[in-house]
Amino acid sequence: MDEFRISFKNCILAIWNQLTRKGAWRNIFVTHNAFGIFSEYSHISRRSGKPKIPYPNKRVALKAAEAMGKKHGVHFSVYKCAWCDGWHIGKNAQNKITNSEVAPDTN
DSSP: OTTOOOOHHHHHHHHHHHHTSTTHHIIIIISOGGGGGGSGGGTBOTTTOSBOOOBSSHHHHHHHHHHHHHHHSBOOEEEEOSSSSSEEEEOOTTOOOBGGGSOOOOO
């Protein structure tokens, strides 16, 4: 993991993204899921050990997450990576809800 370092700018952007998302209070103080952005596994795939796909912006990542959700039948979240300039897609162990349980996005 020596070649990867958290950049200050991306760290601030990642924290801001966590603070402004729906359920931020729960993600920070109850489940502690928000702190996952500082893990090397927020940037590196546990399975392959290679960097995750970096999406150039949140909108593109949301479209890809929606497509993955339809394909796999579960909800995928997007998050700003503190390690690179991109956005990544992921789901955590407690976030295995089906797409039918997710409220439709009105944006």
